[in-house]
Amino acid sequence: MGGNGGGGTNADKRPNELLGSWFVRSGWSKGELARQVNRRARQLGANHISTDTSRVRRWLDGENPREPIPRILSDLFSERFGCVVSVEDLGLRATRQTLSVSGVDLPWTGPQTVALLSEYSRSDLMLARRGFLGTSLGLSAGPSLIEPMQRWLVPPQSGPCAPQEPRPDSDAAERRRPGRLSKPELELLETTTVMFRRWDAQCGGGLRRKAVVGQLHEVTDLLQEPQSEPTTRKLFKVAAELAELAGWMSYDIGLQPTAQKYFVLALHAAKEAGDKPLGSYILSSMSRQMIHLGRPDDALELIHLAQYGSRDCASPRTQSMLYAMEARAYANMGQPGKCKRAVRMAEESFREADEWDEPDPDWIRFFSEAELCGENSHSYRDLAYVAGRSPAYASLAEPLMRRAVKLFADDSEHQRSYALNLIGMATVHLLRREPEESTRYASQAMDIAKKVRSERVSTRIRKTVDTAARDFGDLAEIVGLTDQLAVDLPETAAQAV
Incomplete structure (x- = not known):
């Protein structure tokens, strides 16, 4: 990549009207934008980036910069306007990236989910700067966010909400597998997750976030070791809860791209655990983030996805929370009739919570x-x-x-x-x-x-x-x-x- 982050051919180049529109509304000069790009690039460790006013002019004239420039520009304009401004919104073309930095469109497979969780949590722990995790810093919104999340609905081999059972022909192999993690150790991991959640509610996301990320990384190490299938499913559930909590804490302290990546990985882990109510809760956290970022349409899509995916197995308390978030989305879209209906549904579902036969999982007890x-x-x-x-x-x-x-x-x-x-x-x-x-x-x-x-x-x-x-x-x-x-x-x- 060239030192100035230049793009490819200039043939048939036309002015980038989308980027120009955002640039004019930002009130920045070309020199100020160049300085911000350079500063953010240094924070990312991309010290070879050296942008100047002439380079900014060339972007406005239609040159497509190479990574990580498009995602840096997306991040800068998102911060400036308080809403998601995607690479596509800027009229830029994102270059193909490796799986670890390809936004939210990730493979829905167990081994790759573990590898990505491990890589991302390790990067988070190693980097001293807040939230700068390489070129994964860009936020996704619109179809580039919603369409990959819809794959969460692809049904598992067994029932709609139950974890998959081991195949009959794998029973002998399962008995021979050593399974390093004991039941008391697994229960301790679950208890520690509950403790972290309490700390977050009481003290905010800025106090214990790194501890949660560290625990998540330890769990991914366990997932890479031989375990029985039931233990593996429980470990995926713990990983999903920890990744959601890491995302929530990141959201709480303003690290929005970091939060989104953790939420997405948490949803992948919840699918591997076969826990659809937990997946619906993760989608609700993503929805809340989209409301915060001024994207209520995306928030509504995520909530409807959560409701559809967990309609047969979510407890009344969880359903009430989802209706309440649906109301928030409709409110921000300026649809009072649908908002009031969702509020009523939230209240009715909550009244049924005391009649629910099973105990609610810890992650929804806050509601x-x-x-x-x-x-x-x-x-x-x-x-x-x-x-x-x-x-x-x-x-x-x-x-x-x-x-x-x-x-x-x-x-x-x-x-x-x-x-x-x-x-x-x-x-x-x-x-x-x-x-x-x-x-x-x-x-x-x-x-x-x-x-x-x-x-x-x-x-x-x-x-x-x-x-x-x-x-x-x-x-x-x-x-x-x-x-x-x-x-x-x-x-x-x-x-x-």
């Missing part, structure tokens, strides 16, 4: 009445914003959010959720043009944010305070809140990974 109220309230709050700050939808959000805040106030294990719902309450009061009440809730959220390593919480507080300052900047309470923000959550403060 309490408080979470349900918080999710549904956020759906109405989002509808209010999409509808031009509608006071009617804000009024629907207020009692649900109040209930969520009350319940989370008594829950010491879910401090991040408490903070997020306090922020939600602050935004609802801003929509209702009640700045004094908004200030009270935002101040409480700030007190918790100081103890929780969550960039998501900090970012939402900053956005809420910025909105309050823009709309009610002359009020003494808002001035005081802005001052508190500068002291408690200075924007330069780094979140530990």
